[in-house]
Amino acid sequence: MYTEISLDNLRVKKLPHIWCAGCGNGIVLSAILRAIERSKIDKDKIVFVSGIGCAGRSSGYVNFNTLHTLHGRPLAFATGIKLANPDLQVIVATGDGDLAAIGGNHFIHAAKRNIDLSVIVFNNFVYGMTGGQLSPTTPEDSFTTTTPYGHIEEPMNISYLAIAAGATYVARETIGNPLMLEKYILNGLLHKGFSLIEAVSSCVTEFGRRNNLGDPAEYVKFLKDKSIPFSKVNSVESHDGIVVGEFVNIEKPEFVTSYYELVKKVAK
Amino acid sequence: MGKNKVIVNKDYCKGCGICVSVCPVKILKIGEDFKVEVENEEKCIGCGMCELYCPDFAIIVKKGITV
Numbered sequence: 537m538y539t540e541i542s543l544d545n546l547r548v549k550k551l552p553h554i555w556c557a558g559c560g561n562g563i564v565l566s567a568i569l570r571a572i573e574r575s576k577i578d579k580d581k582i583v584f585v586s587g588i589g590c591a592g593r594s595s596g597y598v599n600f601n602t603l604h605t606l607h608g609r610p611l612a613f614a615t616g617i618k619l620a621n622p623d624l625q626v627i628v629a630t631g632d633g634d635l636a637a638i639g640g641n642h643f644i645h646a647a648k649r650n651i652d653l654s655v656i657v658f659n660n661f662v663y664g665m666t667g668g669q670l671s672p673t674t675p676e677d678s679f680t681t682t683t684p685y686g687h688i689e690e691p692m693n694i695s696y697l698a699i700a701a702g703a704t705y706v707a708r709e710t711i712g713n714p715l716m717l718e719k720y721i722l723n724g725l726l727h728k729g730f731s732l733i734e735a736v737s738s739c740v741t742e743f744g745r746r747n748n749l750g751d752p753a754e755y756v757k758f759l760k761d762k763s764i765p766f767s768k769v770n771s772v773e774s775h776d777g778i779v780v781g782e783f784v785n786i787e788k789p790e791f792v793t794s795y796y797e798l799v800k801k802v803a804k
Numbered sequence: 805m806g807k808n809k810v811i812v813n814k815d816y817c818k819g820c821g822i823c824v825s826v827c828p829v830k831i832l833k834i835g836e837d838f839k840v841e842v843e844n845e846e847k848c849i850g851c852g853m854c855e856l857y858c859p860d861f862a863i864i865v866k867k868g869i870t871v
Contacts, residue, residue: 537850537852537855537864537865537867538852538855538856539855539858539861539862539863539864539865540864542861543861546861551815551816551860551861552815552816552818552860552862553860555859556818557818557819557820557860558818558820558821558822558859559859560859561859562858562859562860562861563856563857563858563859566856566858566859566861711857714856714857715856740820751820751821752820752821752822752859753820753821753822753824753825753826754825756822756825756826756857757825
């Protein structure tokens with residue numbers, strides 16, 4: 537049923553993938569592939585852009601036009617692709633370190649511009665590939681290799697930042713609920729404008745192990761139990777858990793359309 | 805109701821055990837080779853939870869034809 541759809545859109549000879557046993561990135565990737573299948577977008581028109589990190593590896597496995605770019609720069613490359621050929625559907629897969637840390641300003645400005653990109657953030661709270669250093673979204677009091685006595689900062693809220701910067705579609709869901717994640721990604725793909733879907737993923741090896749989150753199954757259950765529906769708290773942020781839901785879905789002038797209208801006007 | 809078929813691709817499976825925990829009828833288990841095995845396949849209700857949660861694209865549920 538579901539896996540067959542994923543396998544149709546994957547470069548099957550590259551599997552099994554590089555991610556650890558129980559890594560949530562696989563669940564997010566399969567949700568993305570099912571959403572793409574459901575959206576009925578022409579697959580030759582899809583460009584799948586990713587940065588560096590565990591999440592960045594995803595572009596190697598999907599069977600579309602793909603681009604594996606520099607650390608933190610997938611949005612810069614994606615902006616270029618979209619402006620050069622507005623017919624393309626540009627999907628960006630990126631991690632929390634990639635998007636919020638080194639690519640922070642690209643992210644803010646892409647959201648501000650409201651350019652028609654679909655960004656899916658694999659937020660696993662840690663730099664998994666380089667050995668478990670803290671990332672901007674690492675929760676307070678959690679342990680990583682660079683915060684061995686507990687993290688003392690408040691985490692960055694990626695969805696909140698996106699809303700503040702002007703993104704027109706923002707949603708968050710954990711891997712504990714893959715069907716809703718698929719639905720939000722589908723909405724994001726069909727949305728005209730900058731859409732950001734924050735997929736809260738797991739890192740069993742580097743984060744779960746140091747914070748006693750148990751085996752992969754317990755980790756998924758933990759994320760599911762920690763989820764709070766947006767309708768309940770009416771706030772993007774909560775100290776009791778992870779607020780999930782569709783935060784923003786509005787219409788605003790889109791950058792590429794406005795740009796080509798301007799070009800037409802000036803050329804007269 | 806027709807019989808459902810659960811196919812495990814052992815080349816992809818890493819034995820994380822997520823599918824074992826989400827299966828509502830508890831017919832999956834981690835075998836001696838640390839990969840997923842199916843026991844009592846006839847009990848499968850074909851919900852597809854194992855597929856949804858499998859991070860390794862290793863499980864396929866083929867729904868039986870209903871007569």
